[in-house]
Amino acid sequence: MPTNEKKEKKEKVENVEKSEVKEKDLKVDPFDIIICPVMSEKAQNLVERENKLTFFVKLSANKKTIKLAVEKLFDVKVEKVNVMMDGKGRKKAYVKLSKESNAMDVATKLGML
Numbered sequence: 001m002p003t004n005e006k007k008e009k010k011e012k013v014e015n016v017e018k019s020e021v022k023e024k025d026l027k028v029d030p031f032d033i034i035i036c037p038v039m040s041e042k043a044q045n046l047v048e049r050e051n052k053l054t055f056f057v058k059l060s061a062n063k064k065t066i067k068l069a070v071e072k073l074f075d076v077k078v079e080k081v082n083v084m085m086d087g088k089g090r091k092k093a094y095v096k097l098s099k100e101s102n103a104m105d106v107a108t109k110l111g112m113l
Contacts, residue, residue, distance in 0.1 A: 030069035033061045037110050038092065044112065046094070051103045053095045057083075066093045074109075076101035 038054040046052040063081040077098040084092050097103050107113045
Protein backbone atom coordinates (compact mmCIF):
# COMPACT_ATOMS: atom_id res chain seq x y z
CA MET A 1 0.00 0.00 0.00
CA PRO A 2 2.69 2.58 0.72
CA THR A 3 3.98 2.35 -2.84
CA ASN A 4 0.52 3.07 -4.27
CA GLU A 5 0.18 6.15 -2.07
CA LYS A 6 3.61 7.38 -3.19
CA LYS A 7 2.66 6.89 -6.85
CA GLU A 8 -0.60 8.80 -6.38
CA LYS A 9 1.18 11.67 -4.63
CA LYS A 10 3.85 11.76 -7.33
CA GLU A 11 1.18 11.89 -10.09
CA LYS A 12 -0.63 14.73 -8.32
CA VAL A 13 2.60 16.71 -7.97
CA GLU A 14 3.47 16.17 -11.67
CA ASN A 15 -0.03 17.28 -12.76
CA VAL A 16 0.19 20.44 -10.67
CA GLU A 17 3.66 21.24 -12.02
CA LYS A 18 2.51 20.81 -15.63
CA SER A 19 -0.51 23.08 -15.16
CA GLU A 20 1.63 25.76 -13.50
CA VAL A 21 4.15 25.67 -16.34
CA LYS A 22 1.44 26.07 -18.98
CA GLU A 23 -0.15 29.02 -17.16
CA LYS A 24 3.25 30.64 -16.73
CA ASP A 25 4.23 30.06 -20.37
CA LEU A 26 0.96 31.45 -21.72
CA LYS A 27 1.73 34.84 -20.16
CA VAL A 28 4.81 35.25 -22.37
CA ASP A 29 4.39 37.33 -25.52
CA PRO A 30 5.22 35.20 -28.59
CA PHE A 31 6.96 38.15 -30.25
CA ASP A 32 9.42 38.21 -27.34
CA ILE A 33 10.34 34.55 -27.90
CA ILE A 34 10.78 34.37 -31.69
CA ILE A 35 13.34 36.80 -33.09
CA CYS A 36 13.16 35.98 -36.82
CA PRO A 37 12.84 33.08 -39.26
CA VAL A 38 15.96 31.55 -40.75
CA MET A 39 15.99 31.92 -44.54
CA SER A 40 18.87 29.68 -45.61
CA GLU A 41 18.91 26.98 -48.25
CA LYS A 42 18.92 24.31 -45.55
CA ALA A 43 15.88 25.88 -43.86
CA GLN A 44 14.01 25.91 -47.17
CA ASN A 45 14.84 22.24 -47.76
CA LEU A 46 13.50 21.40 -44.29
CA VAL A 47 10.26 23.20 -45.09
CA GLU A 48 9.81 21.25 -48.30
CA ARG A 49 10.98 17.81 -47.19
CA GLU A 50 10.30 17.50 -43.47
CA ASN A 51 7.53 20.03 -42.72
CA LYS A 52 9.85 21.98 -40.38
CA LEU A 53 10.28 25.69 -39.76
CA THR A 54 13.50 27.23 -38.46
CA PHE A 55 13.69 30.33 -36.23
CA PHE A 56 16.24 32.29 -34.25
CA VAL A 57 14.84 32.54 -30.73
CA LYS A 58 15.65 34.32 -27.51
CA LEU A 59 18.46 32.73 -25.49
CA SER A 60 16.21 32.32 -22.45
CA ALA A 61 13.49 30.47 -24.41
CA ASN A 62 12.90 26.79 -23.80
CA LYS A 63 11.14 24.18 -25.93
CA LYS A 64 7.75 24.66 -24.28
CA THR A 65 7.70 28.42 -24.71
CA ILE A 66 8.86 28.12 -28.32
CA LYS A 67 6.12 25.61 -29.05
CA LEU A 68 3.44 27.83 -27.52
CA ALA A 69 4.75 30.92 -29.33
CA VAL A 70 4.70 29.25 -32.75
CA GLU A 71 1.24 27.81 -32.15
CA LYS A 72 -0.07 31.25 -31.13
CA LEU A 73 1.60 33.26 -33.89
CA PHE A 74 0.89 31.03 -36.86
CA ASP A 75 -2.19 29.13 -35.69
CA VAL A 76 -0.63 25.71 -36.34
CA LYS A 77 -0.15 22.49 -34.39
CA VAL A 78 3.47 21.81 -33.34
CA GLU A 79 4.63 18.22 -33.04
CA LYS A 80 8.23 18.65 -31.87
CA VAL A 81 10.84 21.33 -31.15
CA ASN A 82 14.62 20.90 -31.36
CA VAL A 83 16.93 23.64 -30.12
CA MET A 84 20.62 24.30 -30.78
CA MET A 85 23.20 27.01 -30.26
CA ASP A 86 25.11 28.06 -33.36
CA GLY A 87 28.74 29.19 -33.50
CA LYS A 88 27.81 32.86 -33.25
CA GLY A 89 26.04 32.47 -29.89
CA ARG A 90 22.50 32.51 -31.27
CA LYS A 91 19.82 30.00 -30.38
CA LYS A 92 18.13 28.28 -33.29
CA ALA A 93 14.86 26.32 -33.05
CA TYR A 94 13.75 23.64 -35.51
CA VAL A 95 9.96 23.34 -35.22
CA LYS A 96 8.31 20.27 -36.73
CA LEU A 97 4.66 20.84 -37.55
CA SER A 98 2.01 18.14 -37.38
CA LYS A 99 0.63 16.57 -40.55
CA GLU A 100 -2.47 18.76 -40.22
CA SER A 101 -0.38 21.93 -40.52
CA ASN A 102 1.60 22.79 -43.63
CA ALA A 103 5.00 24.44 -43.22
CA MET A 104 4.90 25.66 -46.85
CA ASP A 105 1.88 27.85 -46.09
CA VAL A 106 3.54 29.42 -43.05
CA ALA A 107 6.82 29.93 -44.94
CA THR A 108 4.92 31.62 -47.78
CA LYS A 109 3.24 33.98 -45.31
CA LEU A 110 6.66 34.82 -43.85
CA GLY A 111 8.08 35.50 -47.31
CA MET A 112 10.63 32.68 -47.15
CA LEU A 113 9.51 31.00 -50.38
